[in-house]
Amino acid sequence: MTESSAKAVLEEMLASIHERREKLARHVHHREEPLPQDFAEQAIEVENDETMLALERELTEKEKQAMQALTRIEEGTYGVCTNCGEEISAGRLQALPAAGLCFDCADLEG
Numbered sequence: 109m110t111e112s113s114a115k116a117v118l119e120e121m122l123a124s125i126h127e128r129r130e131k132l133a134r135h136v137h138h139r140e141e142p143l144p145q146d147f148a149e150q151a152i153e154v155e156n157d158e159t160m161l162a163l164e165r166e167l168t169e170k171e172k173q174a175m176q177a178l179t180r181i182e183e184g185t186y187g188v189c190t191n192c193g194e195e196i197s198a199g200r201l202q203a204l205p206a207a208g209l210c211f212d213c214a215d216l217e218g
């Protein structure tokens with residue numbers, strides 16, 4: 109994957125993360141708003157607050173990784189493991205464009 113296509117993929121990833129966060133924020137904060145027509149759905153959403161927060165954290169983490177990967181593209185260090193300095197395999201970057209660690213280091217981190 110070339111750096112410019114990686115950049116496009118990462119930017120798209122960030123855009124979809126932002127979109128999901130906005131949707132999530134509406135779910136988490138809309139209790140002051142009038143109840144939606146679908147009452148049952150509302151009840152489920154409140155019960156799922158914990159899940160929402162977990163998802164929010166996950167999105168924040170993904171956003172951070174994507175931003176860091178974009179920074180590495182700017183710095184010309186994209187595709188290089190931030191831990192050991194080895195090149196990250198093309199297949200791994202294809203599957204995880206925001207990956208900052210090579211397979212071995214990611215494996216060690218668990």
Ligand SMILES: [Zn+2]
Pocket residue numbers: 189190191192193194209210211212213214
């Ligand atoms: Zn490594």
